[in-house]
Amino acid sequence: MDHLNPTQREALSQLQAITAGSDAEVTLSVLESVDWDVQKAAELIFDGPPPQSSNAPVSPEGTEHTRTIMEELAIDDSQQGIDPNTSIWNSLLSFFSLPFHVLSNTIRFLFGILRISIPSLHFTGLHNYRSVRTGPSDHRSVTDRWVRSLEEETGALSVSSRTPSGISASGAEAGPSSIISRTGYASDELFEEGRKVLPDFFLGSYEDVLNVCQREGRVACIVLVSEEHDDVPEFKRSTLTDPALVKALHDGNFVIWGGDVRDRDAWSAAQKLQATTYPFVAFIALQPRRNHSHTPTPSQSVASPTLTVLSRHQGRSVPDTAPTSAATLLNHLSQQLLPRVTPFLERFKASIRERERDRMLREEQDRAFQDSARRDRERIEARIAAEKAEKERLEREREQAKKEEERAALEREKQAKKDEDRMEWRRWMRRDVVRAEPQSQDQGRGKKGGLRLAIRLPQNERAIRYFTREDTLTQLYAYVDTMLIPPTCSPSGDPKQPPGVATGSVQVLEEHVSRQLEGVDAWWGFKLALAYPRQEIRWEAGKKLCDVDGLGDGGQLVVELVHNSRKVSVPSSTVGNNGNGDDGYDTESDEE
Incomplete structure (x- = not known):
């Protein structure tokens, strides 16, 4: 024991005094397991480990928050109305009954191991270390069971609110009793008909009640009873069913919670509220945090309130002047508690409403901002898409x-090459295909003479040329084609061979023209026709001029360019002797 500090030694002494001098080593190990908390150690010794809840586990963060709320409960007992004689008597009774309680727990423990059934032994004075009842482990079910038993015992019905009161810390719903909702009677109708009614008890844990008080700024009314006290049945029948008190609690929107200290949650609440006898009633609400250095402003008080035990009432409920009678509680509520706490709670609720309005306003502004941002984003995306589409177009x-x-x-390159090759063919034809004009003695008319042809070119100029009767249409077309050679192309530079051909001849020319896919007229680029009567003279390979209808004795020919053919200006100097436009035929005007 020498290694213990003074605080640990004091805790060990307190626990040994409570357990009537139990083994020091066992007591020391229990204290070490609960971090030297005397109250937890006593609970562990007398009640055993707490049962595991079937509900979802509470997060450590939420548990720590609830524990902080409990530890911060301030106590304001300026007006409690406690009977001092009752308090002293219960304290003495608790002290003297301590050894008997320890002995009874030890005997029950041993008989429990041996599986021997024994009746329960209760000691009224030692309420702090009472065995916890078995049954449902979740707080809602425990409270609902207690409310139902209260309704059965008093013959009254609970006043039910129209909306749930809150949500429990464990995630299960907590709210008022639902008995009235099943019967179909509203609270006002019950009061008017004079029915026996009970307060609208909150179904949940003690911590849930404190959370509701903190969140909603409501006053909590905590009712604790113990079936081992003789004053409890009368308290249930007279105080809890008093219509005036129930209506005052209902109209004041109190959060009412109660239980039997044989249940673990009610027993824990009794320890925290320092209940010494039963029935016990306490009022809890948010109040400004106490600061002795200076007086806080209203805004500072609302910003940092703390849960405060406003008053505690315990003991008998009769007569009307008793601490827990309906008349005493009503007078306390109307004359002291509500006038004292209502102004601050109204400011607190106003701040809650203001924060809610601010939150809703921020949400609305956020939605408006998001909508505006979405519209701007859509416009930007549409503009980007339009610009992209225009750019792609x-x-x-x-x-x-x-x-x-x-x-x-x-095409121009191909056409230029084609025109170049075509000009090479013209110049080659001028060199090798177009024969020299017959001599003058061979130019006479007749079957043995030559053919005199007057050719009108597209430039409205005429050329007169003599051909032999053995000349062919190829030579006639070749002659006309050579008329389209520009003057800048000197005969001295004419090629000896046509382009792409090793040896040139009239036969080679005719074969080349016949193979043209675009047609004969398209290759030559022009057509020949008799002037009058108009008769087209189509090119045929190897056909002699004397065999062409209309050309047996010569005649006048017209050169007609084919569509899209290249027009070449032919100077008059290239036409021949009669380039002055005279066709050489005798007319009546000439004879005159």
């Missing part, structure tokens, strides 16, 4: 224009 147009330009350039 312009890009497609540029790509299309580029492709068109490339295609046009390729």
Whole structure:
């Protein structure tokens, strides 16, 4: 024991005094297991370990918060109305009955091991270390069971609120008794009909009641009873069913909670509220935090309130002047408690409503901001999408224009190459295909003479040319084609071979023209026709001029360019002797 500090030694002495000098080693081990908490150690010795709740486990954070609430309960007992003689008598009785209680617990423990049934031994004075009743472990069920037994014992019905009162800390719903809701009677109707009614007890734990007081700014009325006290039955019949008191509690929106100290939660509440006899009634509410250094302002008080035990009433309920009578409690509520706590609670509720309005306003502003941001985002996204679509359209147009330009350039290149090859064919034909014009002695008319042809070019100029009767249409077309050679192309530079051919001849030319896919007229680029009567002279390979209808004795020909063919300006100097426009035929005007 030498290693213990003074505080630990004092705790050990207190526990040994309570347990009537039990073994020091056992007592020491129990204290060490509960971190030297004398009250917890006594609970562990006399009541055994607490049963495990079937409900969802309470988070450590929530448990710590509730414990803090309990430890911060201030006590304001300026007006309690306790009978001093009763308090002294109960204290003496508790002291003298302590050894008997320890002995009875030891005997019951041994008989329990041996599985021997014995009657329960109760000692009225030692309420602090009473055996806890077995039954449902969740607080809602325990409280509901107590309320039902109270209704059965008094023949009264509980006043039921229309809405739930709150949610328990463990997550299970906590609220008023639902007996009235099943009968279909409202509270006002019950009061008017003079029925016996009970207060609207909160179904939940003692900690839940304190949470409701803190959250909603309501006054709690805690009712604790013990069936071992003779004053409890009369208290239930007279005080708890008094219509005036019940209506005052109902109209004042009190949070009413009660229980039998044989139940663990009610017993724990009795320890925290320092109940010494029963029946016991306490009123708890938020009050400004006490600060002796200066007087707090109303805003500071509302901002940091603390739960306070406003008053405690315990003992007999008869006569009307007794501490727990309905008349005493009503007078205390109307004359002392409510006038003292109502102003602060109203300010607290107003601050709650203001915070709620601020919260709703912030939520509305947040929603408006989010809606505005969403609309702005949609507009920005739409603009970005439109810009992207326009950019893609312009890009497609540029790509299309580029492709068109490339295609046009390729077409121009192909056409230029084609025109170049075509000019090479013309110049080669001027060199090797177009024969020299017959001599003058061969130019006479007749079957043996040459053919005199007057050719009108597209530039409205005429050329006169003599052909032999053995010349072919290929040579005629070749001659007309050579008329389209620009003057800048000198005959001295004419090629000896046509492009792409090793050896050139009239036959090679005719084969080349016949193979053209675009057609004969498209390759030559023009058509020949008799001037009058108009008769088209189509090109045929190897056909002689004398075999062409209309050309047996010569005639006048017109050159008609094919559509999209290249027009070449032919100077008059290239036409020949009669380039002045005279066709060489005699007319009546000439003879005159």
